[in-house]
Amino acid sequence: MTDTVNRSAHAKDTLVRKANDNFRVATELDSENGRKRYRLGQVSDFPEGHHEVVVVGARQIGVFNIKGTLYALPNICPHQTGPVCEAKVLTGSLTADRESDFKPQWVYDNEVVVCPWHGLEYHVPTGQCLAYEHIKIRRYKVEVTGDDVILRV
Ligand code: FES
Secondary structure: OHHHHHHHHHHHHHHOOOOOOOOEEOEEEEEEOOEEEEEEEEHHHOOOOOEEEEEEOOEEEEEEEEOOEEEEEEOOOOOOOOOHHHOOOOEEEEEOOHHHOOOOEEEEEEEEEEOOOOOOEEEOOOOEEOOOOOOEOOOEEEEEEOOEEEEEO
16 A cells, blocks of 8 residues: 555656646546546647647646647657657758758758757657657647547547
8 A cells, every 4th residue: 555655656756747837737537448538628729839738637748739730749758858848939850861962951840849958859740759760759649529629548
């Protein structure tokens, strides 16, 4: 019993940062098919080009509206657990390859979040780290039901 309480306290400390008390807090809904569901807010709370961190149970999840599509990623950078979704703006990235004769090309415009701790870039729609092919952030299923934005974990 004591061990369970201690582990629970540890999980709370490691999963939820205390950095910002202004985060929106999701409302837990009834589970569906064994998966927890949360209402993040109304559709109008997440307009195109907007992103913010929402507290979802014991997690902090970054919610992004990129070109009209909602994406949700954990606010934990795989590098050293930095608050990756707290980046102030989204950007794009430069790429150059043999096909373009190694001329730099701007790609993923307004689809890239840059971790504020050490600058690793992640493509939000795929969760892919642009510098390291083997690093990818998981994504949560986020959907719109009526006027509600619903997340499944
Ligand atoms: S913790 Fe995100 S780049 Fe290091």
